[in-house]
Amino acid sequence: MRPRISDVARVAGVSTATVSRALSQPELVSEETRALVLQAVEKTGYRLNLAARNLRQNRTGGVLALVPNLANPFFAQILSGIAEVLGPAGYNLLVADTRITDPDTLLEYAEPSRADGLIVLDGGLPAEALRRVPVVMACEWVPALQAPRVKIDNRAAARQAIAHLMALGHRRIGHVRGPRGNVLAEARLAGTREALEEQGLCLDAASLYPGDFSLASGREAALIWLRQDPGLRPTGVFLASDEMACGFMGEVQRQGIAVPGDVSVIGFDDIELIAHISPPLTTIRQPRAEIGRLAARRLLRSLEGGEAACEDELLPVELVLRASTAVPPRA
Amino acid sequence: MRPRISDVARVAGVSTATVSRALSQPELVSEETRALVLQAVEKTGYRLNLAARNLRQNRTGGVLALVPNLANPFFAQILSGIAEVLGPAGYNLLVADTRITDPDTLLEYAEPSRADGLIVLDGGLPAEALRRVPVVMACEWVPALQAPRVKIDNRAAARQAIAHLMALGHRRIGHVRGPRGNVLAEARLAGTREALEEQGLCLDAASLYPGDFSLASGREAALIWLRQDPGLRPTGVFLASDEMACGFMGEVQRQGIAVPGDVSVIGFDDIELIAHISPPLTTIRQPRAEIGRLAARRLLRSLEGGEAACEDELLPVELVLRASTAVPPRA
DNA sequence: AGGCTGAATGAAATCGTTTACATAAGACGA
DNA sequence: TCGTCTTATGTAAACGATTTCATTCAGCCT
Known part of the structure; x- marks a missing residue:
């Protein structure tokens, strides 16, 4: 015994x-x-015996991260940052994949007897389910929920990407967007529109490609682009995720299009891999691990200090210049 | 209240x-x-109130996954498979990054009052730390620990990769290995050696490149390869991970080497991205999510049914032919 | 000397369940 | 009709810590 x-x-x-x-x-x-x-x-x-202590102290010692897709490396790095902070502070990290977990179970998860706090990485969750314990949102956010948000300025970042293409001389610029309704996708799209309009350009329907952040959807966008009139289609394409940018670039290259000779490509996130493919991808870097760490620290403050202010925390992004963008081809 | x-x-x-x-x-x-x-x-x-129930029932309702690197997409997908099975069975998934967590804390984690069971994805852990709760090992394994292992036949998989290169006509074949001491790296290296020796070839020191599964180490291997005598260096290279294969291929391409025209490249794992780069990478597919699911099921059996048999579970791999391998260049 | 303070300790209540055991009431067969 | 089962319920004792409150004792001030 x-x-x-x-x-x-x-x-x-x-x-x-x-x-x-x-x-x-x-x-x-x-x-x-x-x-x-x-x-x-x-x-x-x-x-x-932790169960005994937790019962008596009325806490669980755990923090739950709600991730839209555990298999996505993007979130893995945020989790890594979260774990880095949580561990030393004496908290366990629980994770749940919001796509796998059914909604009822999810409701059970976001509960004081399961976890002392929540880090939400999925902007598509119902706000009501998340009101029972302290919450911090990271990267994505649930618009209806009033809680601290740790994120980047997606709109400004998108503008930066577009500005880069325009500085190179591009005038026909396309955008491959993220999934409809996703807060990040909408913000990046809005930033794209703004940046173009400021210069008297406009994002016409033919230059806005659907997407869902996935590799496959980047490839699909490429297929559409390839079918468009070479004299009219965008010479520079900004994609709302690096994965899509990879899919796009891989496909056009296979069809004999040169990057950046024939088309410039710029992604979003700076996932590790894109620095190592050919050509290395220009992108907007998002400090993922840092976002995780910050979100975790923020949550710890709520847990320990009681009610903290509910301000957003905006982290800086960085335009990482690599070899996938260049001046547009001569007509 | x-x-x-x-x-x-x-x-x-x-x-x-x-x-x-x-x-x-x-x-x-x-x-x-x-x-x-x-x-x-x-x-x-x-x-x-779960704490109360757990105390009374003397269980925690959680399963802990010990991951060597949370930021690695490879593990993310295994976790995804684990979560998929654990959730419906009423267990929480806890994760800890064994590189981040300090050893003492880790010892505390692998404890009945923290978690009902353990899924170990890191072969480098001390066996003694893991004997206090039911354990299943997935992918990697701790040699000294007697517990069920869910994995693939790494040696046979490596032989398959080498056989493919030889069938294409390659005679000078190189291998970029994983980190020393890592059970996977050793098994894949052993398989490579065997396959070559069976055909009367041998893996000489110049054709065995160091590596640690990372993108960067693949790139370093490429730099070594590029410096070698074009008439003597391998015409086909088998890399122990897809990440390394990406790093390798990206670097040689940037130096003007054609893949597969000048050198054939084959990786290991089949991470999603490599199907979308140019050229798409030939590789050995490992059923990651399935490994996770199986490991979780196995653990659940131990938890519920008491002592289960301790046999290994070997999952099949698949050689995925894409465009990065071809006949060797004419001398 | 008497009273007050503060530090160190102990006794016992408490956290919110589950479950072993006891009880009561029908159902059933002999 | 009387035991004997079965079924449905209640009573109260766990589970293993923490924490409130009370107690003791030494030191110090007046």
């Missing part, structure tokens, strides 16, 4: 209260008692 | 025992009582 706190108490010749204190609030017991207790712990091989 | 089970009992006019039974073992109470209880639950807004 596993030793309990009372076994330690007996061996040390003190009460369970003292053992408890010696272990979790050492400054409350005398030095000699503390030594006695630690010795008894060693001797008995005692290990704290 | 959150309603407790006794509040429900009062409202329903029954005892707490009956409420508990009505909720978790409905077949034990009469139909009318059950209805009464459910009504009372609805009315009071009662939600089960």
Whole structure:
């Protein structure tokens, strides 16, 4: 049988209260008692039962991350940042994939007896389900939910991407958007529109390609682009995710189109891989691990300090120039 | 205040025992009582306190996955498979990154009061730390630990890759290995050696490149390869991970080498992206999500059925032919 | 000396469930 | 009709910690 706190108490010749204190609030017991207790712990091989502590303290010691797609490397790096902060602070990291988990179960998850707090990475969740515990949103956000958001300025980032293409001399510029309704996709699209309109250009329907952030949808966009009139189609394409940019570039290259000779391509996120393909992809870097760390710290503050201010935290992005963008081809 | 089970009992006019039974073992109470209880639950807004249940039942309801690197998409997909099985079975998925977490904390994690079971994805962990709860190993494995392993036949898979290159006519074949001491890296290297030796060839030192599965190390291997005598260096290279293959191919392409015209490249894993770059990469597909699912099922069996047999589970791999391999260039 | 303070400790209540055991009421066969 | 089962329920004891409150004792001030 596993030793309990009372076994330690007996061996040390003190009460369970003292053992408890010696272990979790050492400054409350005398030095000699503390030594006695630690010795008894060693001797008995005692290990704290977390369920018991959690019950008594009415907490779980865990933080739940709600991820739209665990298989996506993008989120993996955010999780990594979250774990980095949570671990040392004494919290477990629980993860749930919101696409896999059915809505009822999800409701059960976002509950004080499951987790002390929530980090939401999926902007498509129902706000009502998330009101029962402290929440921080990272990257994406649920518009109806009032809670701290740790994110980048997607609109400004998109403008930066477009500005880059225009600075190179591109005038026919296309955009492959993310999924409809997704907050990131909409913000990036809006930024694209704005940047173009400021220069008297406009994003016409033929230059706006559907997409869903996935590789496959980037490829589909390429297929559409390839069918368009070479004299009219965009010479520069901004894609709302690096994955799509990869899919796009791979497909046009296979059809004999040169990047950046015939078309410039710029992505979004700066996932690791795109620096290593040929040509390396120009992109907007998003500090993923940092977003995770910040979100976790923010949540810890809510958990420990009570109610924190609900301001958004905007992280800077960076335009990473590589070899997939260049001046447009001569007509 | 959150309603407790006794509040429900009062409202329903029954005892707490009956409420508990009505909720978790409905077949034990009469139909009318059950209805009464459910009504009372609805009315009071009662939600089960998991900490209390866990304490009483002496379980945690969680399974911990130990991942060597959360930021790696490879593991993300395995996690996805694990989550898919665990959720419906009523278990939480906890994850810990073994590189981030310090060893002491890790020891605390692999503990009955933290998690009911463990899925180990890191072969480099100390076996002693993992003996306190049921364990299943997936992909990688801890040699000293006797526990079920869900994995592929890495050696046979490597032989398959080499056989493919030889069938195309390659005679000078290179291998970029994974990190030293890693069980996967060693198995793939062994398979490579075997396959070559069976055909009277041998893997000489100049054709064995160091690596650590990462993109960057693939690129380094490419730099070495590029410096070697074009008449002597390998015409076909098998890399122990797709990431390395990407790094390798990207770098040689940038130096004007054609793939597969000048050198054939074959990777390992079949991560999604490599099907979309140019040229699409030939590789060995590993069923990642399936590995995760299987490992989770296996663990559930241990948790519920008691001691299960400790046999390894070998999943099939598949040689995926794409465009990065072809006949060797004429000398 | 008496009273007050603060530190160190212990006794016992508490957290919210589940479940072993006891009880009561019908059903059934002999 | 009487035991004997079965079914449905209730009572109360766990589960293993933390924490409130009370107690003891030494030190210090007046």
